[in-house]
Amino acid sequence: MTKYVEFPSQDEYPIYAEMYMKLVKKDGSLIDQLRTSLYKTKELIKSLSNEELMYRYEEDKWSIKEILVHIIDDERIYGYRALSFARNDKTNLPGFEQEDYNFFSDTSGRSIENIIEEYETLRLSTISLFNGFSNKSLERVGTANGNKASTRALGYHILGHELHHIKIIEDLYLKNLG
Numbered sequence: 001m002t003k004y005v006e007f008p009s010q011d012e013y014p015i016y017a018e019m020y021m022k023l024v025k026k027d028g029s030l031i032d033q034l035r036t037s038l039y040k041t042k043e044l045i046k047s048l049s050n051e052e053l054m055y056r057y058e059e060d061k062w063s064i065k066e067i068l069v070h071i072i073d074d075e076r077i078y079g080y081r082a083l084s085f086a087r088n089d090k091t092n093l094p095g096f097e098q099e100d101y102n103f104f105s106d107t108s109g110r111s112i113e114n115i116i117e118e119y120e121t122l123r124l125s126t127i128s129l130f131n132g133f134s135n136k137s138l139e140r141v142g143t144a145n146g147n148k149a150s151t152r153a154l155g156y157h158i159l160g161h162e163l164h165h166i167k168i169i170e171d172l173y174l175k176n177l178g
Helices: 015-021 030-046 064-086 098-103 112-132 135-139 151-177
Strands: 141-144 147-150
Touching (some): 015 151, 030 064, 030 151, 064 112, 064 141, 064 151, 147 151
């Protein structure tokens, strides 16, 4: 059975997350949207050639492969934060520097099949994680990098963050390739 996870109120997430939250359907199921996004993202990435996956629309921008690995890293980190908050861990969890994560990811040496496998495995794990949280757990608030957020807000952040980057791929990468 799929759990319905209510969309968080604005006081449940930091202001920087609004750019992600506005991309998510407020009246839809988080779990269903995570599942739909999984299939749409896989379909998009699988439709691209290796040359397209390595494309950068500017020299100092990430490749499409690197963006996908960034989405994975962010989901893994925010999933851990959600678990910590749901379990009422009061530790102020650390932030992370996305540029460093990208630099040390060694993405160019990985096959797209390997990256997609990791993405799919992680997404299914994220779906299971949020599907297993009680309503009380979803409402718990914790702190990461000095920012307070509810468990459920982190789930919507994961989804909105991915949608944000897929939109960038479609608008800035694929249109320039075309």
